[in-house]
Amino acid sequence: MKFLKFTLYIFLPLLLLNSCRDYVEVEPVGNNRILKYTSDYRGLANNYTTMSSFGGIQLLASADVEFPTTYQNGVSTIWSNSYTWQQTIYNPSQGDPDWNGLYLCICYSNTIIDGVMSSEGGTDAEKREIYAEAFVHRAFAYLQLVNTYGPQFNPASDNSEKAVPLLLKPELFSSLERSTVAQVYDQIISDLKSALANDIQDTPxxxxxxxxxxxxxxxxxxxxxxxxxxxxxxxxxxxxxxxxxxxxxxxxxxxxxxxxxxxxxxxxxxxxxxxxxxxxxxxxxxxxxxxxxxxxxxxxxxxxxxxxxxxxxxxxxxxxxxxxxxxxxxxxxxxxxxxxxxxxxxxxxxxxxxxxxxxxxxxxxxxxxxxxxxxxxxxxxxxxxxxxxxxxxxxxxxxxxxxxxxxxxxxxxKTYTRVFKTITYTLEPNSEGYVFPINQNYIDLNPELGK
The missing domain is CATH 1.25.40.390 (Serine Threonine Protein Phosphatase 5, Tetratricopeptide repeat)
Incomplete structure (x- = not known):
């Protein structure tokens, strides 16, 4: 059990105070702010910067991309590490914006799922609409996460390999033990079916x-x-x-x-x-x-x-x-x-x-x-x-x-090869290079991530 601010930036009172103050009006409780009204949750759901823009490191590793020779001298270490399929992408002073952004979206979604139905001032239909939307956001984030930081789902296996943590509650303290590939996919499907079961709107x-x-x-x-x-x-x-x-x-x-x-x-x-x-x-x-x-x-x-x-x-x-x-x-x-x-x-x-x-x-x-x-x-x-x-x-x-x-x-x-600054790099089928590493900073602070 570790304090999540070190790894996922999921520390709810400060999150709602700092990240959401432009989007929601909330009542103070002690030194924190809480979400109370249905309109608060709508504001949180409509924080489009957090809910809609994140990820992309996998693009650099894909066969879509090719760095021209002269271009290679100007790219960052992060870009070059991803491009050459390294098992370390970020240095000790850096965070992983893809990981952070996806889990922040999950945090917002969890907050909505946990609290919107008991919020005040909204109709049941309004609450259920916001509730259903949060399941879709969360499912999208986990689909990106498991396909970036976890092994490929294999229909011929039990998919018991460890992937990423499944965080389903807006808790300050939670185990960051990684769930299996199968468990993450089960949750994605469950979330999307929950959205449908709660009459998510047809045409927003x-x-x-x-x-x-x-x-x-x-x-x-x-x-x-x-x-x-x-x-x-x-x-x-x-x-x-x-x-x-x-x-x-x-x-x-x-x-x-x-x-x-x-x-x-x-x-x-x-x-x-x-x-x-x-x-x-x-x-x-x-x-x-x-x-x-x-x-x-x-x-x-x-x-x-x-x-x-x-x-x-x-x-x-x-x-x-x-x-x-x-x-x-x-x-x-x-x-x-x-x-x-x-x-x-x-x-x-x-x-x-x-x-x-x-x-x-x-x-x-x-x-x-x-x-x-x-x-x-x-x-x-x-x-x-x-x-x-x-x-x-x-x-x-x-x-x-x-x-x-x-x-x-x-x-x-197919085996892929790339020459970067005169050195040849190779990506074999199903090799470790197809799984992006979890930032070592996060593992150092939360050892269960490395298990």
Whole structure:
């Protein structure tokens, strides 16, 4: 048992005093402040900076990214350690902003789940709405955590390997013993089902607010990572029944026409990478996978001279079009079509797989050019789906999660090599390099994290 301020920044009275004072009005109790009214909890839930923007270190390790030689001299030690798959990312004076941000979101969610239903001044419907939303936020955070700091879920095993702590109550003191991969996934699914069971709203005013379609879409992503393709497909279809609009890139005069996240009709639930990761250089293999008539190359990528430090090559473009646009890592309509396509291919229905791919591709290619793909086998359809996934979900860190799960299949296993400052680094399939280490500072202060 350790005091959580050393590791997770979860020390509730100070948290509510300092982090929430701009969002809630609370009554003082002694030297602390407490949440009392339903509007207090709504304010906490609407702290979008905390609830919607975090994570991204895995992007640097993924095959999406490639540091040009001249660029390598200007990157931080954190970036170079992640890029070369080291077992130490941060030095003793540094914290881990990905870990901290995800657990702070969990802290807020736990606070809401624990207290909103007994709050004053709100209707039962208002309380239940906020209550249901918190389960979705918490599930998203744990899905990111277990896929960054835990071993890959393997449907052929009991998944008893240790992953991350499951903190489900807003307690000042709690055991930080790590739960197993299976336990974390069970909690994610339970949280999303709890959101649905509590009548989470269908259509929120803004896409940063959790919804029923977001719960279905996150279940689709979760089951995909677990290799449960029938369940993944079922939930992707449920999400698409509620939201299926796609942006037609042919209608844009330039990248500056691209909608900001909050107005993007493709986004089901908006979550964003930390801005620090948005300038990562994209790999040549990824860039070369775009066909000449694929509009995504010009709208999803931009010259490296637009970033600081600048570089030869291209980076992720969308976050540069507007100061209110980030890199969405939440669930979206394109992702649901891609999940449906992959699941259909894996379930022996290649025509339905390519049908879903072509719905997406029709909105991504130049006018009067060929965009349709076809497949005569499950393998061909699956390969098409995976390539399309890499191009559509470019620069978000999803490639890292895909590399992890695809390593379980000998047909997709691959050894990656990188040369950084003349030294060659290698990442073998299913190696320790696919699990980001928990910051040693946190383990030193809380030894149970290292067990």
């Amino acid at each position: 005013q803004f896409n940063v607010v959790p919804s029923k379609r977001a719960a279905y879409a996150l279940l689709a992503r979760t089951y995909l990572y677990m290799g449960s393709y029938e369940l993944s497909l079922d939930n992707a279809q449920k999400a698409l029944e509620m939201q299926n609009g796609l942006i037609d890139l042919k209608t844009f005069a330039s990248g500056n026409s691209y909608p900001v996240l909050i107005q993007n009709p493709e986004i089901i639930f908006s979550k964003t990478l930390l801005l620090t990761y948005r300038g990562a250089p994209l790999s040549n293999d990824l860039l070369n996978s775009f066909e000449s008539n694929d509009l995504r190359y010009n709208y999803y990528t931009i010259a490296g001279t637009n970033f600081f430090p600048s570089y030869t090559g291209r980076g992720f473009a969308i976050a540069n079009y507007s100061p209110t646009t980030g890199i969405n890592i939440g669930v979206s309509v394109p992702e649901m079509y891609l999940i449906a396509a992959e699941c259909y291919a894996r379930l022996g229905q290649p025509q339905k797989a390519v049908d879903n791919l072509n719905i997406l591709r029709a909105k991504r290619y130049k006018a009067a050019t060929t965009y349709e793909v076809s497949a005569t086998s499950n393998t061909e359809a699956l390969n098409l789906a995976l390539v399309e996934r890499q191009k559509e979900l470019i620069g978000r860190g999803f490639r890292w999660f895909d590399q992890r799960r695809l390593n379980l299949d000998p047909a997709f296993q």
